[in-house]
Structures are given as C-alpha cells and as structure tokens.
Amino acid sequence: MTRVLPDSELEMFPALEWPVVAEHMSSESRNALDQVMASQDGSVLSREQCLLLANAEGDDLLGLLVAADMLRRDLVGNIVTYVVNRNINFTNVCFVGCKFCAFSRGPREEDSYFHSLETMAQKAIEARALGATEVCIQGGLPHGLPPFYYRDILRAIKAAVPNMHIHAFSPMEIVYGVELTGMPLPDYLKMLRDNGLDTLPGTAAEILDDDVRFVLSRNKLSTEQWKQVVRTAHQCGIRSTSTLMYGHVETPTHWVNQLELLRDIQQQTGGFTEFVPLGFVHQNTLLFHQGIARPGPTLAEHLKIHALARVMLAGAINNIQVSWVKLNRRLSQLCLHAGANDYGGTLMEENISREAGATAGQYTSGEEFQSLILEAGRIPAERNTVYTRISLKVPPDQVAIEEALEPEFA
Ligand code: SF4
Numbered sequence: 001m002t003r004v005l006p007d008s009e010l011e012m013f014p015a016l017e018w019p020v021v022a023e024h025m026s027s028e029s030r031n032a033l034d035q036v037m038a039s040q041d042g043s044v045l046s047r048e049q050c051l052l053l054a055n056a057e058g059d060d061l062l063g064l065l066v067a068a069d070m071l072r073r074d075l076v077g078n079i080v081t082y083v084v085n086r087n088i089n090f091t092n093v094c095f096v097g098c099k100f101c102a103f104s105r106g107p108r109e110e111d112s113y114f115h116s117l118e119t120m121a122q123k124a125i126e127a128r129a130l131g132a133t134e135v136c137i138q139g140g141l142p143h144g145l146p147p148f149y150y151r152d153i154l155r156a157i158k159a160a161v162p163n164m165h166i167h168a169f170s171p172m173e174i175v176y177g178v179e180l181t182g183m184p185l186p187d188y189l190k191m192l193r194d195n196g197l198d199t200l201p202g203t204a205a206e207i208l209d210d211d212v213r214f215v216l217s218r219n220k221l222s223t224e225q226w227k228q229v230v231r232t233a234h235q236c237g238i239r240s241t242s243t244l245m246y247g248h249v250e251t252p253t254h255w256v257n258q259l260e261l262l263r264d265i266q267q268q269t270g271g272f273t274e275f276v277p278l279g280f281v282h283q284n285t286l287l288f289h290q291g292i293a294r295p296g297p298t299l300a301e302h303l304k305i306h307a308l309a310r311v312m313l314a315g316a317i318n319n320i321q322v323s324w325v326k327l328n329r330r331l332s333q334l335c336l337h338a339g340a341n342d343y344g345g346t347l348m349e350e351n352i353s354r355e356a357g358a359t360a361g362q363y364t365s366g367e368e369f370q371s372l373i374l375e376a377g378r379i380p381a382e383r384n385t386v387y388t389r390i391s392l393k394v395p396p397d398q399v400a401i402e403e404a405l406e407p408e409f410a
Pocket residue numbers: 094095096097098101102103104139140141172217
C-alpha cells in the first residue's frame with residue numbers, strides 16, 4: 001500500500017538524493033522519470049505514464065520532486081529569474097461572475113472603481129521611476145466599455161513611457177474586445193499589437209475543460225475560444241504565458257490534459273514564454289462557501305503540480321514560475337526545489353489574490369526577491385518579460401557564486 005507522507009516529511013524532500021529515493025520508488029514511476037531525464041523531453045512520456053506521475057504519492061511523489069529539480073538544473077541551471085513590473089487592475093467592475101473570484105464588483109457597489117487613461121499612464125510613469133520594465137494590465141469586464149478602450153489604454157501608456165513592455169489583456173478580455181468592436185480576431189489582435197501590445201497573459205485558462213469551466217464560471221470563454229485566442233496571438237507575433245488553476249474541483253487527470261494541450265500548442269507555435277501554476281485561494285470565494293470546491297491545494301498538490309509541469313513540459317516550456325502572491329515565502333522556496341526556476345514579478349500592487357484571501361502581500365521588492373532566492377541556495381537575476389535580458393543580482397560578498405556560473409551568464 002502507498003505510504004501517505006505527512007507534510008513534515010514532505011518538506012524535507014530537497015535534502016534527498018536521486019539514487020536513494022529511486023531505490024524506494026515503483027519501477028513504473030522510476031522508468032518514466034529516467035526516460036525524461038535521459039532525453040530532457042517530456043513528450044517521450046505516454047499518457048499512462050503522465051497519469052501515473054500526476055497521481056504519485058509516498059516515495060513515488062518524492063522521486064517526482066527530486067527528478068523535477070534535477071531536470072530544472074539540467075535545462076535552465078541554478079539561476080532564478082524575476083521581472084520588475086507593476087500590476088494595474090484598471091477596474092474591478094465585472095459582469096462575468098466567476099465563482100472563484102473575490103475581486104469583481106457590481107457597478108454600483110461602494111468599493112467599485114474604474115481608473116482613467118490618465119491614471120494608468122501616471123501609474124506606468126511611477127513604475128518606470130521605480131525600475132519597472134513591464135506593466136501587467138488586466139481588469140474586470142464592465143458592461144458598456146467603449147469599443148476601443150483596450151487600444152486606448154495601450155496608446156496612453158506607450159505615449160507616457162514609450163519603451164515600457166505592455167503585458168496585457170487575458171483571452172477573456174480579447175474575446176470581449178472582439179465582441180465590442182465587431183472585428184475578426186486576427187485583425188483585432190494585430191490592431192492591438194500595432195498600438196503597443198507586447199505580450200498576452202495566458203490567464204482565464206483555469207482548467208481547460210468545459211465541464212469544469214461550467215462549474216467555475218458559466219459565462220467565461222470556452223476551452224475552444226481560449227485555444228483560438230492564444231494560437232492566433234502567437235501567429236500574430238504576440239507571445240503569451242500559460243497557466244492552470246489547481247486546488248478546487250479538478251482532478252490530476254485535468255492537470256495532465258492541460259499540460260498535454262499546452263505542450264501541443266507550444267510545439268505548433270513556440271509562443272509560450274512560461275507556465276505558471278496558480279493555486280486556488282479559497283477563503284472569500286463563492287466556490288468554496290457554496291461547498292463546491294475543496295479549500296485550496298494541499299502541500300503535496302502545490303509541490304506536485306510544479307514538478308509535474310517541469311517533467312511534462314521539459315523541452316517545450318522550460319520556464320516554470322512560482323506565483324508568490326498565492327503561496328507563502330517558505331512554500332515558494334520549496335516549489336523552487338520542485339522544478340520551478342522563476343519567481344514572477346514584483347507586481348507593486350496586487351489585488352486579485354489579496355481579495356480572495358491570500359496573505360503574501362501586494363509587493364515584493366527586487367532586493368527581497370534576491371534574498372529569498374539566495375536563501376534557497378540559487379542565483380537571482382532580473383529578466384525582462386520574454387526572458388531575453390538577464391542581469392545577475394549577486395551581492396558583493398558572494399562573488400564565489402558569480403565565478404561558478406556558466407560563461408554566458410558571468
Ligand atoms: S475572474 Fe475576471 S472575468 Fe471572472 S469575475 Fe473575476 S474579474 Fe470577472
């Protein structure tokens with residue numbers, strides 16, 4: 001019978017060595033992980049092997065975590081990156097009604113808000129003054145939004161800070177923009193690109209399964225629409241992130257389906273920059289209070305999804321990000337040992353997870369990221385949104401780290 005690990009034992013996995021842990025694993029799980037480590041390619045796994053790993057417990061789970069960490073080291077080294085950015089949630093007014101969302105408000109609610117274009121431009125100017133290279137813009141979907149409002153946001157920000165990278169508009173917002181303007185999807189995306197849209201957040205994915213989506217949010221875009229927006233954006237030269245929300249009503253089979261789907265899209269377009277597992281923050285949500293969802297992920301689930309992503313996406317999407325706003329400090333660091341190599345963005349003002357009950361805060365400074373990463377035994381580096389510019393952040397008393405680096409990063 002499989003041994004269920006207490007959290008205290010699970011937390012010790014970073015100290016384990018592969019040969020020792022492999023000895024206690026089932027031969028099926030060990031063989032699957034050996035195949036990926038030898039080829040550094042997650043597509044060598046059969047669907048049955050992926051499901052086996054997604055359901056791993058006990059010693060097989062420990063083996064998955066250790067193997068994911070080894071793969072991470074082989075594929076992307078010991079550097080942990082982050083981006084200095086500012087989140088701008090330009091309105092919390094939204095008609096969609098996702099049951100996992102505690103951020104949205106009705107238009108007449110006392111604490112509803114809508115930032116003007118001038119306010120957003122001012123926020124971008126402030127962000128640049130604080131060293132941000134990116135603004136991340138997403139908001140609620142209010143009824144009656146002026147048809148070209150998303151374009152106007154881009155123009156206002158680029159006019160204020162011309163070389164600010166704009167990472168904006170979820171696939172749900174893109175579908176809404178298409179509906180508002182009546183433009184064909186490719187034309188709409190090209191129009192946004194030509195007005196300053198640099199990359200797209202691959203959010204609004206949650207679980208890409210229409211049965212699950214119907215439970216989470218009846219009005220949300222369908223799986224097919226999400227795929228269509230993301231594929232078309234990539235074809236128009238707009239790269240995107242990719243995400244999955246876990247710890248609510250989904251099962252490990254949904255994780256496998258989604259990771260396979262993302263890997264397939266990546267093989268066709270090469271447009272994903274990273275994969276971000278997003279833990280469900282349950283406290284203030286209808287989904288939890290109506291008894292539909294479990295109360296967020298367990299420690300085993302947090303670690304397993306990061307490790308499974310590293311293994312299944314190996315060779316396709318090699319940047320696996322921890323979403324620090326949804327995890328606490330210790331858990332984020334543990335996920336860095338379970339396959340992750342990126343700490344996400346400094347954010348400056350994070351509202352969505354905080355409203356749902358997350359307590360990790362609204363802002364982590366670059367300096368704090370650096371100390372968290374060094375504390376986890378890794379090397380911090382600032383990157384831009386598409387992982388092309390890396391500047392190392394090695395403190396003067398740790399030059400030995402710099403000397404140990406591969407030449408291209410030194
Ligand atoms: S998740 Fe987004 S689309 Fe859904 S209710 Fe919240 S703000 Fe609206």
